[in-house]
Amino acid sequence: MKGFILSFRSEFYKTRKTMGFWSSVLLPLLLCLLLFVGFFIKSDKLINTPGMMLWLQFAGAILGIMGLLLLPMLIIFIAYSVNNVEHKADTWKTLFSLPLSKLSVYAAKYFYALFLVFLCLALFVLFTLGFGNLLSIVKPGLKFNEYSVAGLLTQLYLKFFLAALGILSIQFLLSLLFSDFLKPMGIGFVCTITGSILASNNWEYAYLFPYSHPMMAMKALSQTHPKDNGVSGKMPEITINMFTHETWVSLAVAIAVFIAGYYIVLKRSVK
Amino acid sequence: MRCSQRKSMVISTQNLTFTFGSQTVVKSLSLQVPEGSIYGFLGPNGAGKTTTIKLLLNLLKTQEGSIHIFDKELQSNRIEILSQIGSLIEQPAIYLHLSGKENLMNRALLLGVPEKRVDDMLDLVHLSQAANKKAGQYSLGMKQRLGIALALLSDPKLLILDEPTNGLDPNGIIEIRELLVKLTSVHNKTVFISSHLLAEIQKMATHVGIINFGELMFQGSIAELEALSKPSVQIETDKTVDAANFLKRNNIEVSEVNDHYLFVPFTSKENMGAINALLNQNDYTVYSINKQQQDLEKLFLAITQNA
Numbered sequence: 328m329k330g331f332i333l334s335f336r337s338e339f340y341k342t343r344k345t346m347g348f349w350s351s352v353l354l355p356l357l358l359c360l361l362l363f364v365g366f367f368i369k370s371d372k373l374i375n376t377p378g379m380m381l382w383l384q385f386a387g388a389i390l391g392i393m394g395l396l397l398l399p400m401l402i403i404f405i406a407y408s409v410n411n412v413e414h415k416a417d418t419w420k421t422l423f424s425l426p427l428s429k430l431s432v433y434a435a436k437y438f439y440a441l442f443l444v445f446l447c448l449a450l451f452v453l454f455t456l457g458f459g460n461l462l463s464i465v466k467p468g469l470k471f472n473e474y475s476v477a478g479l480l481t482q483l484y485l486k487f488f489l490a491a492l493g494i495l496s497i498q499f500l501l502s503l504l505f506s507d508f509l510k511p512m513g514i515g516f517v518c519t520i521t522g523s524i525l526a527s528n529n530w531e532y533a534y535l536f537p538y539s540h541p542m543m544a545m546k547a548l549s550q551t552h553p554k555d556n557g558v559s560g561k562m563p564e565i566t567i568n569m570f571t572h573e574t575w576v577s578l579a580v581a582i583a584v585f586i587a588g589y590y591i592v593l594k595r596s597v598k
Numbered sequence: 599m600r601c602s603q604r605k606s607m608v609i610s611t612q613n614l615t616f617t618f619g620s621q622t623v624v625k626s627l628s629l630q631v632p633e634g635s636i637y638g639f640l641g642p643n644g645a646g647k648t649t650t651i652k653l654l655l656n657l658l659k660t661q662e663g664s665i666h667i668f669d670k671e672l673q674s675n676r677i678e679i680l681s682q683i684g685s686l687i688e689q690p691a692i693y694l695h696l697s698g699k700e701n702l703m704n705r706a707l708l709l710g711v712p713e714k715r716v717d718d719m720l721d722l723v724h725l726s727q728a729a730n731k732k733a734g735q736y737s738l739g740m741k742q743r744l745g746i747a748l749a750l751l752s753d754p755k756l757l758i759l760d761e762p763t764n765g766l767d768p769n770g771i772i773e774i775r776e777l778l779v780k781l782t783s784v785h786n787k788t789v790f791i792s793s794h795l796l797a798e799i800q801k802m803a804t805h806v807g808i809i810n811f812g813e814l815m816f817q818g819s820i821a822e823l824e825a826l827s828k829p830s831v832q833i834e835t836d837k838t839v840d841a842a843n844f845l846k847r848n849n850i851e852v853s854e855v856n857d858h859y860l861f862v863p864f865t866s867k868e869n870m871g872a873i874n875a876l877l878n879q880n881d882y883t884v885y886s887i888n889k890q891q892q893d894l895e896k897l898f899l900a901i902t903q904n905a
Contacts, residue, residue: 337708340700341693418691421748424655425708426681594659 330427334435338409342439347408351447354401359454362388363462370466378473385462385471386455386480393451393487394545395523399538402444402491403515406498407508409440414506433592437585440499444491448484455480482567483544490544490573493537493580494518500588504595534573537580543573607666608633608756608788609654614663616649616812623649625812626663631790631805636782638799638820639792641809642902647792648688650809651760654790655685667756681709684754686762690745694734698725698744701733702751709752719747722777738765746774750781757781759791763798775802796898810902827897829864830854831873834885841882848876864889 342348366373366385373381389397413419422432456477463471494515501511515538522538526546533539609631616624624646631637641647652658654665656676665672667679692701702716720726723743728736733744742765749757757778763771779802781787793799799806806823808816816823830853835841842852842860850873854861862873867889874887 333708333710337704340704340707341696345695412693416691416693417689418693420652420655420657420687421685421691423657424680424683424685424687426677426752427708428677 328431330431331435331438334427334432335439338435338439341412342409345408345412347405347412348443350408351401351405351443352450355447355450355454358389359451359458362455363458366462366469367466370462370469374468376470378470379476381469381471382459382474382476385459386476386483389451389455390483390545394490394541394543396519398487398491398541399494399515399519399522401447402495403498403512403519405440405443405447406495407502407511409436409443410499410502411506411508429593430589433589436503437496437499437588440495441492444495445488448488448491452477452480452484479567482569486544486567486569486574487541489569490540490577493540493577493584496581496584496588497537500584500591503588504591534571534576537577540573540577543571606633607631608635608668609637609790610666610669611654612664612666614650614653614660614665616646616653616658616661618649623812624653627809627812627814628817629807629814630817631788633788634782634786635804636778636789636791636802637805637807638796638803639790639807639809640794640796640799640898641792642794645794645809645902646812647794647809648760649812651685651687651758651790651792654758655683655687656680681752682755683758684749684752684756685758685760686745686749687758687760689764690741690748692733692736692741692744692748694732696733697730698733698736698740699729701744702747705748705751711751715751715753719751722750723747724773739767739770742766742770743774746777755787757787757789757791759789761793762791763793771798778802796894800894808898808901815901823894823897824891827891827894829889829891831862831864831870831887832859832890833862833873833877833887834859835877836883836885841877844877844880844882845873861890 339348362385373384376384413422423429425432459471459476463469497518498511498515501514505511518536518538522533522536522540523542525533525536526539526542534543607630609629611627611629614624614627614629615622627646627650629639629650639647639650649658653660654667654672656672660673668682670679672679693704696704699716699720702719703713705711706713706716717726720729723746725740725743725747728740733741736744742762746759746762749759763774766774775798778789778791782789782804791799791803800820803820805819806816807814816826833841838858838860839855842855845852845860845862851863852860853863864870870887870889874884877884
């Protein structure tokens with residue numbers, strides 16, 4: 328356990344000045360800032376929008392591409408950058424000749440990638456809420472303060488996080504095995520497109536394919552869309568079913584690939 | 599007997615064999631590296647040196663044979679053994695986006711070594727001035743020195759260095775050589791150092807192992823290696839070829855003639871003086887004449903080419 332913590336801290340120390348780390352902070356910040364500016368300029372047209380719809384528009388702008396492209400690409404990039412630090416510096420051999428167990432070195436790296444994905448999604452929640460509330464302060468006419476979206480947003484992003492686990496494990500292993508960017512990127516990209524197509528066409532077995540999961544998580548929102556659309560004047564309830572088929576598949580794939588990856592690391596000769 | 603002999607061995611392998619696919623890269627290797635020695639592990643490129651080193655560091659799994667380091671079996675005592683080894687394999691493994699000091703700090707974090715030790719190591723390899731410069735801007739020699747600092751950071755009892763002087767200028771090579779000699783003589787460390795250049799190893803090694811095509815061709819102390827080579831007399835004259843022919847006519851064996859020197863097998867000092875006199879008396883001007891240990895380089899080539 329001590330080895331794991333040391334390795335994890337070292338992962339942070341190594342990457343704290345790289346794009347790999349900063350992208351998971353800057354990406355949510357910049358996207359939310361962009362939205363903020365957009366809503367700020369358009370604010371006159373949004374004065375009459377009820378609070379809930381306003382939040383859905385605000386958060387939905389990002390959520391819309393999150394499942395389609397953003398999350399899978401983010402995962403591919405993070406998995407690549409965490410491993411690329413070692414490929415580029417040719418440090419796998421040093422890493423595995425340290426007096427630390429191979430499991431702690433491998434697991435620390437994996438959990439660091441997981442942490443970056445989590446951090447990025449958490450910051451999306453935080454910045455969405457932050458900038459939304461900031462809008463209602465600088466443009467008091469906007470009814471952001473009429474509805475609290477925090478719980479819903481947290482649940483949604485948590486669902487995205489769970490949907491990300493399967494892909495992350497696969498991309499992590501690919502990036503560990505291949506030192507170049509094109510192979511994991513190419514495989515990841517093709518699988519993401521395939522996954523999106525499968526999920527958007529409601530193929531009945533799409534839940535078995537990890538790359539379909541972010542898309543399916545996104546659809547969880549539209550499926551629970553309120554029927555009365557706020558016409559009755561009453562705020563509709565939106566609930567998110569956190570643990571669905573694909574969530575369990577995502578988890579199972581993550582665990583299986585993580586374990587398989589460890590045995591591959593053990594067997595493989597270190598370059 | 600065998601047991602007591604192994605007692606003083608820091609590295610001891612028995613019949614170590616390693617196969618990549620159908621190619622046997624290391625064949626039945628039995629290394630014996632005594633404590634406090636500088637063990638030069640020599641062989642041409644592709645002889646199996648790096649593979650052997652990776653086996654010693656458990657980066658490759660032992661397929662056949664066994665490895666004992668500090669009298670302990672490697673597989674089952676991996677972490678304990680690795681905590682006493684510092685290594686540098688091929689190119690130094692350095693994060694180029696971090697400064698030299700950050701590279702050391704990162705390793706210190708992993709090894710649980712205090713920051714003071716990092717500064718000491720920077721001093722030792724003369725990188726204090728460049729400590730906060732990005733390692734990506736380091737020259738090859740500086741990177742190599744940083745690599746050595748990283749290897750020394752945990753104050754290991756055994757240093758395993760794979761071609762550590764690659765790419766260093768003569769000054770850098772001398773510095774590293776002096777450092778390694780000091781580490782073994784003053785601090786009683788053991789150094790296992792691989793190279794494809796015998797001349798370089800010869801100047802510091804106490805023991806030598808020569809490997810070719812994965813097989814150990816020679817193993818022993820440097821004195822034992824030198825004993826294998828016969829000394830010769832190197833003579834420089836104004837007319838080298840004529841002088842060589844003249845000596846042959848006088849029944850003196852000439853082993854080699856080149857543009858500058860001719861070589862005669864060394865028998866005794868008196869004989870050397872006689873040759874000198876003979877040449878001078880017959881109008882050959884002798885610029886220089888001296889006894890030479892037969893080039894170990896040639897011996898090395900002979901050993902590695904016999905295979």
